Amino acid sequence: MIEDLQRLENNALAELQEASNQEQILLIRTKYLGRKGLLTGQLRNIAQVPDEQRALFGKRCNEIKLFLTSRIEEELNKQSQNEKENKLLKEKIDVTLPGRAIKYGRIHPITQISNEICSIFSSFGFSIVEGPEIELDYYNFEALNIPKDHPARDMQDTFYIEENIVLRTHTSPVQVRVMEKVKPPVRILSPGKVYRRDSDVSHTPMFHQIEGLLVDEGITFGDLKGILTLFLKKIFGQETKIRFRPSFFPFTEPSAEVDICCVMCRGKGCRVCGQSGWLEILGSGMVDPAVFKYVKYNSEKYTGFAFGLGVERMAMLKYGISDIRLFYENDFRFLRQF
Amino acid sequence: MLVSLKWLKDYVDIDLKAEKLAERLTMSGLEVESVKEIFPEFKGVVTAKIISVKPHPNADKLSLCEVTDGSKKYLVVCGAKNIKAGDVVPLAKVGATIPGGYTIKPSVLRGETSEGMLCSEAELAIGEDASGIMQLPKNMKPGKPLEKALDLEDTVFDISITPNRADCLSVIGIAREVAALTGKKIKMPKVNIKEISENIKSLASVKIMDAELCPRYTARMIKKVKIGPSPVWLKTRLEACGMRAINNIVDVTNFVMLEMGQPLHAFDFRYLEKNKIIVRKSKKNEEFISLDGKSRKLADETLLICDGVKPVAIGGIMGGLNSEVKEDTAIILLESAYFNPVSIRRSARKLAMPTEAAFRFERGIDPEGVVKALNRATQLIAELADGSICKNYIDEYPRKIRQVKNIKLRLEQVRKITGTQISAMEVTKILRNLGMRTTRSGKGIYLVTPPAFRVDITREIDLIEEIVRIYGFDRVPASLPNVSVGELLPNSHLKLEDNIRKIMNGMGFSEVINYSFIAPASVDSLLFPPEDERLNVVKINNPLTEEQSVMRPTIITGLLDTLKKNINNGYANLKIFELGCSFLHEKHGKLPKERNMFASLISGKKMENLWDYKSNVDFYDLKGCLENIFYALKLENITFKSDVVDTLLHPGKSCSIFLGDTPLGYMGEIHPHILENIDLKQVVYVFEINTDILEKHLKDEITYRDFSRFPAITRDVAFIVSRDMEADYIFNIISSFKEDLLENVEIFDIYEGKGIPENAKSVGLRFSYRSAERTLTDGEANIIHDKIIRGIVDVTKAKIRGEENQEE
Numbered sequence A: 001m002i003e004d005l006q007r008l009e010n011n012a013l014a015e016l017q018e019a020s021n022q023e024q025i026l027l028i029r030t031k032y033l034g035r036k037g038l039l040t041g042q043l044r045n046i047a048q049v050p051d052e053q054r055a056l057f058g059k060r061c062n063e064i065k066l067f068l069t070s071r072i073e074e075e076l077n078k079q080s081q082n083e084k085e086n087k088l089l090k091e092k093i094d095v096t097l098p099g100r101a102i103k104y105g106r107i108h109p110i111t112q113i114s115n116e117i118c119s120i121f122s123s124f125g126f127s128i129v130e131g132p133e134i135e136l137d138y139y140n141f142e143a144l145n146i147p148k149d150h151p152a153r154d155m156q157d158t159f160y161i162e163e164n165i166v167l168r169t170h171t172s173p174v175q176v177r178v179m180e181k182v183k184p185p186v187r188i189l190s191p192g193k194v195y196r197r198d199s200d201v202s203h204t205p206m207f208h209q210i211e212g213l214l215v216d217e218g219i220t221f222g223d224l225k226g227i228l229t230l231f232l233k234k235i236f237g238q239e240t241k242i243r244f245r246p247s248f249f250p251f252t253e254p255s256a257e258v259d260i261c262c263v264m265c266r267g268k269g270c271r272v273c274g275q276s277g278w279l280e281i282l283g284s285g286m287v288d289p290a291v292f293k294y295v296k297y298n299s300e301k302y303t304g305f306a307f308g309l310g311v312e313r314m315a316m317l318k319y320g321i322s323d324i325r326l327f328y329e330n331d332f333r334f335l336r337q338f
Numbered sequence B: 001m002l003v004s005l006k007w008l009k010d011y012v013d014i015d016l017k018a019e020k021l022a023e024r025l026t027m028s029g030l031e032v033e034s035v036k037e038i039f040p041e042f043k044g045v046v047t048a049k050i051i052s053v054k055p056h057p058n059a060d061k062l063s064l065c066e067v068t069d070g071s072k073k074y075l076v077v078c079g080a081k082n083i084k085a086g087d088v089v090p091l092a093k094v095g096a097t098i099p100g101g102y103t104i105k106p107s108v109l110r111g112e113t114s115e116g117m118l119c120s121e122a123e124l125a126i127g128e129d130a131s132g133i134m135q136l137p138k139n140m141k142p143g144k145p146l147e148k149a150l151d152l153e154d155t156v157f158d159i160s161i162t163p164n165r166a167d168c169l170s171v172i173g174i175a176r177e178v179a180a181l182t183g184k185k186i187k188m189p190k191v192n193i194k195e196i197s198e199n200i201k202s203l204a205s206v207k208i209m210d211a212e213l214c215p216r217y218t219a220r221m222i223k224k225v226k227i228g229p230s231p232v233w234l235k236t237r238l239e240a241c242g243m244r245a246i247n248n249i250v251d252v253t254n255f256v257m258l259e260m261g262q263p264l265h266a267f268d269f270r271y272l273e274k275n276k277i278i279v280r281k282s283k284k285n286e287e288f289i290s291l292d293g294k295s296r297k298l299a300d301e302t303l304l305i306c307d308g309v310k311p312v313a314i315g316g317i318m319g320g321l322n323s324e325v326k327e328d329t330a331i332i333l334l335e336s337a338y339f340n341p342v343s344i345r346r347s348a349r350k351l352a353m354p355t356e357a358a359f360r361f362e363r364g365i366d367p368e369g370v371v372k373a374l375n376r377a378t379q380l381i382a383e384l385a386d387g388s389i390c391k392n393y394i395d396e397y398p399r400k401i402r403q404v405k406n407i408k409l410r411l412e413q414v415r416k417i418t419g420t421q422i423s424a425m426e427v428t429k430i431l432r433n434l435g436m437r438t439t440r441s442g443k444g445i446y447l448v449t450p451p452a453f454r455v456d457i458t459r460e461i462d463l464i465e466e467i468v469r470i471y472g473f474d475r476v477p478a479s480l481p482n483v484s485v486g487e488l489l490p491n492s493h494l495k496l497e498d499n500i501r502k503i504m505n506g507m508g509f510s511e512v513i514n515y516s517f518i519a520p521a522s523v524d525s526l527l528f529p530p531e532d533e534r535l536n537v538v539k540i541n542n543p544l545t546e547e548q549s550v551m552r553p554t555i556i557t558g559l560l561d562t563l564k565k566n567i568n569n570g571y572a573n574l575k576i577f578e579l580g581c582s583f584l585h586e587k588h589g590k591l592p593k594e595r596n597m598f599a600s601l602i603s604g605k606k607m608e609n610l611w612d613y614k615s616n617v618d619f620y621d622l623k624g625c626l627e628n629i630f631y632a633l634k635l636e637n638i639t640f641k642s643d644v645v646d647t648l649l650h651p652g653k654s655c656s657i658f659l660g661d662t663p664l665g666y667m668g669e670i671h672p673h674i675l676e677n678i679d680l681k682q683v684v685y686v687f688e689i690n691t692d693i694l695e696k697h698l699k700d701e702i703t704y705r706d707f708s709r710f711p712a713i714t715r716d717v718a719f720i721v722s723r724d725m726e727a728d729y730i731f732n733i734i735s736s737f738k739e740d741l742l743e744n745v746e747i748f749d750i751y752e753g754k755g756i757p758e759n760a761k762s763v764g765l766r767f768s769y770r771s772a773e774r775t776l777t778d779g780e781a782n783i784i785h786d787k788i789i790r791g792i793v794d795v796t797k798a799k800i801r802g803e804e805n806q807e808e
């Protein structure tokens, strides 16, 4: 009889092994453990078991029942786990399709460079200031020591609105406006749009300039060199070679043009630098006492320096853009690269 | 300005290589933009001596010449008549090339073999003379390459001269600079004039009517001149400097102008009526034909050089056709004058005649160079045109030309500006090399008189610039300024713009920058009604093109333009924005109104992922972005109103934006008429708001308010209202109750269609009630809620969905 029990257990386990889904397992459960099940049947027959074996028979029956119950439970769990997983697998999506998030926009390269420059000078303690784009002749020229009928006016071909109203040719008028209101020390940076009558691959009639001014007691040409060297190294890298050479601007004296070693050919000479190995990058100089006179600063007490640069030119050199007009075509194939 | 190295070497010894010299000049303020080597257009031509000339056996017009290059003899057939034994001539040997790309080959002319070709000036493009073989000096050694023998090779610098350096608009000027830089001596050309007994003062007179415009006028007379081509040396000098040779007289005046910086003019004396020169201002509408053959109407105040009857030149700008030097000119009246720089500049600009002469006069010529140049040119004319110089010269000098003397220079100031410890000795040495007279007038104080040609030096700071320029910018140690703290000037506007950029970026918008000037037609295409202020455009007086001739009154034009261009390039789905000024004309003599604007445009598909989102952008996409901006900037009190609508926009899909009571801008769909006008075929949504106003309302500080930790009670109600009732209308009713416990109301559903009467819609609102102090009971919430619902129904006559039929 005991042997029958053992066979029964073995059969049940073998069938469980074969079962591949929950239904089959449930059938096995009914077959062995159900009310009319085989094991239940055996138990029902316990009376026919000889006395000396009955205790053992009953014990085995219970053991097998417990064991099968737990095995079946185990199998059922396993099956339900499998089935859940199968269901998830059926929900599989194509993860390689592009995502649905909004594509991030781009900031115009001119703004990016301009912001970079402004933040460098902000860290030197410069305030960023703005002024009108359409200016009085007085602020754009006169107060910057560029009188009417002076040949220096040829340096900037001007758009006129009226005889005494111009599209500003540089952002220097902002400096004059600030100096009229603020006593030294003055440390300002004026970014913005400027306008000149010029149009070709390297000139657009509108472009962006950033001009800086620092006025205080004891400011020297050496300080101008120091600040601008530091700035250019921050923008173009520590190793950048820089040279200052004499030039002329009506509102500064002495005036210096600042060149950096050509970023394209590293000084060997190429088309971009006109074979010279150098690129003009900044105009600068010590503020001319005549300008201080216009804003009623005492030039015996105060000295200062000013500088200016073209943002487009910086951007062209930094990104390797050869046609300045691209900045204003707003072609997406251009804009999305920045 | 183009400057020949060889010419420079006439006045100063240069042992630097051309490139090195260019660098030195550049680093001292005369920027050399290019260095170019020039070569003659021929190759393989040598000097040769003629041994014999025999007639050609088979041709009358040809001769057979035997020539030698010193080592070998050549037989050359020649057609020219001006050669004889002993002449030294240019020989183009077999294999040589001559201008025009010809290569000399051995040839047979009428049975005689020619082993080369004897050349004329014209054939070698050295000169124009084609009448015979070019004659070289008899003492020239045969066998030398012609370019070496005639010294035809040169190096030309293109130097950019800044407007202050009038003194460098001449070869001698540059030579002086080189001398100062290298410590060499300058060698001025020697002038040696042999006069005849006839005195100019008995032959001609000069009268200056306006000493302000013409402080000095000098003249000489050269008689019996023979007009002809200039010699090769003169021509090559002029050509190297970019000037065309004309004839010996005109070439000399140009040569001396280039050499000394003093413009000169030569008159044919026979055309000067009454033998007089009168210098006066032009009369109104006076007309004059200048040398270039153009008739010009002169503005008043133009300085004219006249004879006893008529104008013969525009002073300092250009001579007249009526007195120009011609082939048969015999007597020259040569003018060398000083004209008022400002007057010349004004006239040259008005006449649009930026001539070489005007360029120099308006920058200021050397007042002491007037007579020097007059004499130099006189001598050259006499030499080259075989003329006789009349005795004496006329020098009308009614007004002393201002020259600055004894500028006070403080050594301490030099150091203060430059930031160097330059020594007194070095300062005085630099000044001396620059030709300045320096006297010491105290400890560290000098009185400096610049040479007359340095018209740009009038102040101490001008001297300091000269000193540090020659001292070398590279020798100035770089330092960092020792500055006081000072005032930080706030700029909330740039900060606002930067914030907007970042927010817009996050929402997928890209920044564009358009020109501030646009075409008048772009303004027209926006169909503004006549009273619209945006029709008061700011016009540019001198635009480059019609397309860029007015300042934009709105920045929308650029965005529409950008969309159009990108559609043409295959990018029809655009989300862009721009930050920039718009301009409005206000009043003559007043600066225009500049407004800082922020505008955005969307058009096309909602998303770039076409595989998923297929719908087009609509009004609410853009409105959401704008609301998000206001939310991010923590601006409350913004309203969108449909009752005032910009004419740019679709009347049914647009609104005005208000901040409190202040209009901020507008947003909506571009009016279909305008789209048609500008040929855009897809729907476009835009907004434009004024950031100056926005900026004024920004609040920097954040005040934290505690939030309620008690639960909220929500109630949903759907109202059936007229289709055109705006949501804001209902919201306004709700807020009129000023119910503190009503925490929030939002729309959860808008429905039109089945089950809803025609011309009506269902608006589903979710009310949430909450107290800051306690848990609200349903009863409390219901009392308030019912009051509000009743209020809405009273005012709007709305029906409550689900209760439509219960009433009555």
Ligand SMILES: [Zn+2]
Binding pocket: A262, A263, A264, A265, A266, A267, A268, A269, A270, A271, A272, A273, A274, A275, A277, A278
């Ligand atoms: Zn380069």
